[in-house]
Structure formats: C-alpha cells, structure tokens
Amino acid sequence: MDRFASVIEQTRPRDRPASVRFDLRATPSKGYGFYALHAIERGTLIIDESPLVAVPPGINDASYLLGALKKLTQEQLTTFHNLHFDDNEASAGEDDKAISIFALNNVEMGSEQTHGRAVFAKYSRLNHSCLPNIDNSYSASTGKLTAHAIRHIESGEELTTSYINLVQPAEQRALELRQWGFECSCSVCGSRDVAASNKRRQRMCSIREAFDIMVDHDDETVDPDAVPITPSERSTWAAELAKLCKEEGLVGRDLEHA
Numbered sequence: 542m543d544r545f546a547s548v549i550e551q552t553r554p555r556d557r558p559a560s561v562r563f564d565l566r567a568t569p570s571k572g573y574g575f576y577a578l579h580a581i582e583r584g585t586l587i588i589d590e591s592p593l594v595a596v597p598p599g600i601n602d603a604s605y606l607l608g609a610l611k612k613l614t615q616e617q618l619t620t621f622h623n624l625h626f627d628d629n630e631a632s633a634g635e636d637d638k639a640i641s642i643f644a645l646n647n648v649e650m651g652s653e654q655t656h657g658r659a660v661f662a663k664y665s666r667l668n669h670s671c672l673p674n675i676d677n678s679y680s681a682s683t684g685k686l687t688a689h690a691i692r693h694i695e696s697g698e699e700l701t702t703s704y705i706n707l708v709q710p711a712e713q714r715a716l717e718l719r720q721w722g723f724e725c726s727c728s729v730c731g732s733r734d735v736a737a738s739n740k741r742r743q744r745m746c747s748i749r750e751a752f753d754i755m756v757d758h759d760d761e762t763v764d765p766d767a768v769p770i771t772p773s774e775r776s777t778w779a780a781e782l783a784k785l786c787k788e789e790g791l792v793g794r795d796l797e798h799a
C-alpha cells in the first residue's frame with residue numbers, strides 16, 4: 542500500500558448497517574434533495590440499492606437504454622421520469638428526455654466504470670457538494686450500490702455526494718460541473734474563504750500527482766524538485782496531505798476520486 546492509500550485507509554468509514562430516515566424536500570437552489578430526519582453517525586450505511594436501469598461498459602447506443610427502460614415496471618418508470626432532466630433536451634420528445642435523465646443522473650459502477658453506469662432511485666437524487674457527506678461503493682457480487690456517511694450528519698442537513706474530482710480549485714470544479722448545468726453554491730464555493738480552500742486543494746492536487754509520478758516512474762526519470770524522493774520526504778508529504786485533508790474537511794473516500 543503506498544502512502545497515499547494508507548492516508549485514505551486510516552480515514553475509511555466502517556460498515557455499520559442501520560435504519561436511516563431521510564426525506565425528499567425542495568432545496569433553496571438545486572431542485573429537490575434528500576434531508577436527514579435525525580443525526581447520522583459517520584460510517585453509517587444510508588443507501589443500499591440495485592440499479593433502476595444500467596448500461597454496461599462500452600455501450601454508447603441510446604437504443605440500449607431505451608430498450609432497458611421498456612422492461613421497467615410502471616412504478617420504476619415513474620421514479621426514473623421524476624429525476625432531473627434538461628428542459629431543452631426533453632422538449633424534443635420522450636426518448637430525448639429519457640436520454641437526458643440518464644446523462645444527468647448516472648453513477649459509475651466500480652471505479653473507471655468497470656461495470657458500466659446506472660441510474661439509481663435514491664442515490665441519483667443526491668445533489669453535489671464540494672464538501673460532501675456521503676460516498677458510494679459498488680459491489681459486482683451483489684449488484685448493489687451502497688452509500689455511507691463519510692462524516693457526522695446533523696438532523697435536517699442535506700445528504701450530498703460529489704460528482705467530480707474534489708482535489709482541485711473552485712474554478713476547475715466549476716468547469717467540470719457545467720456538464721450538469723449548475724453553478725455550485727455549496728458551503729465551500731459560497732464561502733468567503735474560498736481562496737484559502739483553493740490554495741489547500743491546489744497543494745493537495747500537486748501532492749497527489751507527485752505520488753502518482755512515484756508509482757508510474759523510476760526515481761531517476763523524475764524531477765527531484767517535483768516529487769518526494771527519499772522515504773523521509775515521502776513521509777513528510779503524506780503528513781502534509783493528511784493535514785490539508787483535515788483542514789479542508791475532506792475525508793478518506795472523497796479523495797479516492799481524485
């Protein structure tokens with residue numbers, strides 16, 4: 542395990558199945574979202590569900606999605622059609638609306654879409670935050686997506702996930718988020734301290750890249766100023782990364798998508 546993975550492992554939430562209650566409410570600026578009905582402890586299992594509709598890796602043909610939708614029950618289809626879509630796309634017709642819903646609500650099944658992409662009845666409802674409180678993992682053996690609290694969640698707090706790589710400054714995050722058609726107004730992007738956050742996330746990004754370089758190259762081929770070479774330097778950089786994660790409020794699995 543490299544040092545970056547070890548930092549993540551130390552903060553990985555533990556499975557603790559529980560009955561968690563949350564409801565769907567209108568948000569101030571993002572349509573609808575899920576809100577916790579009670580305080581939720583970090584590590585708590587919040588969502589455990591099978592895909593509503595899934596598209597295997599390598600399939601880019603819309604006819605596959607439209608065919609899969611025909612196999613849904615009426616109730617499942619209603620759930621699917623109640624998800625967010627692009628009004629401009631949807632005005633072209635029902636098929637275009639379905640394609641827009643899939644495009645805006647799909648979730649990777651496994652890292653690098655190993656098992657394709659799917660829309661989920663609950664998880665796809667979660668709005669984005671650059672300081673999310675939920676993250677997911679997909680199990681190919683059960684065919685289910687599970688989502689856990691990655692921090693303590695207050696009663697009444699919105700449940701949020703991240704759609705993007707969080708370890709980058711606000712400007713880059715905003716560019717990535719454009720594909721979902723919104724401007725992020727989360728507690729980080731809307732904060733007066735966004736400049737300090739940007740500085741921390743830029744440095745985290747540099748450290749992450751440096752560790753990637755260490756994995757991908759021999760020591761002789763890299764710029765000694767750009768990466769930690771000695772075990773002592775690597776330890777110092779890993780400690781700095783852990784400190785920045787803590788200061789920024791990002792924990793464990795937020796960073797695995799970086």
Ligand SMILES: [Zn+2]
Pocket residue numbers: 670671672725726727728729730731
């Ligand atoms: Zn944000």
